[in-house]
Amino acid sequence: MNMPSLPFQFDDSTSLHPRLNRALILLEWLSGLVALVLVLSDQGFVRQKESLPGQELTNSNWWLLGLTAACLALPVVTLPVRYWWSRTRSTFLRSHALLVTITLIWFLGAIAFSIPTATMEVIQEEIAGTHGPGQGMIFWTELFGLLRGISSLIRLIRWSTEAGLSPALVFVASFLLLIFSGTLLLMLPRCRPEGLPPATWLEALFTATSACCVTGLNVVDPGTYWSRTGQCVILGLIQAGGLGVMSFGAFIALVVTRNIAAREAATFRDLLESDRLGDVSGLIKDIIAFTLAIELVGAVAISGLWSHLPLGEQIFYSVFHSVSAFCNAGFCLHAEGLIGRELRPEVWGGIALLIILGGIGFGPLHNLREIASHQFLKIFMPQKISPSIGRMRVSLTTRIVFRVTIALLVGGAVVLFLTELGRPVAGQTIWQQIANAWFHSVTLRTAGFNTMDHSQLTPASKLISIVLMFIGASPGSTGGGIKTTCFAVAILTLRSVLQQKSHIEAGGRTIPQEQILRGLSIVALSLTAIIGCTLILVIVENKPTLFLDHFYEATSAFATVGVSTGITPSLKPLSQLALIATMFIGRIGAVTLVVALAGSASQVVYRYPDERISLG
Known part of the structure; x- marks a missing residue:
């Protein structure tokens, strides 16, 4: 199979000079990455090391500005040349719309900022918050340098999906790239409050992994240890990790070119477990639309928690916690969490509703949206319904997800309330205990927020919490765990065995044998990962009295929940590395990791004779 040699949509037949065209594409792509490195160097190191008294730019600033501008200006030369060489000029601009747009807007803005006028000084003050000579230009250039760098990284990931690589391998690699990038960003001096040393590599790696894997476990307090820049980096990692870097890349492709490559669509179909290839584009659009709409409404709904803060702070806190809740990350900017609220x-x-919606999964939400749209058209605009669509129905996955979710939420709240009745809590009313039981039944299924101290839970409550964390959220969601559908398959398998049936039925449908085997494999590998992490913590820490807490922490890491008994910051480095690995495995899925490492399996064209074995 011929694979593209560059992370761009490239076809030798579309250019009159293929090799030269290939070289220009490579230069454009590399210039985006270089621009990103230059911006991070200036913002992270130079600005921190060299203060700007009187808003005057230093030599380092001017050098970095010039190099970044050169990287951004490169497409001004290369794109017209490549357009002139192209055999398909009618589609050239559309297929390169993102690069053309970024370059054109930056170029026009740079010209405007280079002309000293009263109007531009006002604009500079408004958008950059600065008034010194050259400050507007450096802000504008670095902003678009950042955009160019991000677009280059997204193109690299899209190339991987278009190249026909294993979906599991691409998925794993995208998260490794995100964690690596997040770690480097958090190690920048600018991500720490002024006057404090940069974060250590382990602190940055743990926080980046926890944010990318939407877990919420922390070795430092996010609200005080990180600067506002660091908190914004964490927010970006949560959003990218919750939705997946590949989803962003595909969405940008859909917006810019209105289509994605067939191989890319097939990769997303496998990752999103969609039944039809044609569903992929609609599902990706729904993922982004649902996310932005729910997070925006959620931010407004919970903003009252910070009404005592200035408006700017209130907006930031609201957006941060809304994104953290919907992505089931559990990051909180208050050292005590939500205790007392x-x-x-x-x-x-x-916050509870945001967590539930994030844990439902985009597949069921997409299914319900399609049904609602179909019913709306059927009632108000029946002429627009295509005869080939047929009757829309609620999928089996959607039915299982909602039934199991409701059962776990209600059942978990009742059991947690009962197990905590025997623990006297000073000053707590019955309504506070009910509210705590409900909220923790919600948050234990992969969110990680807390309204009570988990180190003070009864042993029975901790065990119930471990069970809820292990089951987790639903497939295709921002949450972790073995997933509600996998738990349902395990229960249905048990029921089938008790009824002495050779197949498993649910909702008038028969579940395929390969899905049953995959579900049981997920349970087995998940238990192995949790037990392995717990074993490492027990051996390294050597504190037998904290066995249940270690088990609790390991399960929280694997299920990407983030609730903690408070022992994570005091763990030894090896134990923290074990939690990092467990969070990563839990986010991408144990089976996905095994498939990615194993590679493509060969087709088996034979089958041995059956022979029964004793199972006890």
């Missing part, structure tokens, strides 16, 4: 409707209502 359990009776606030923004907590037991707003």
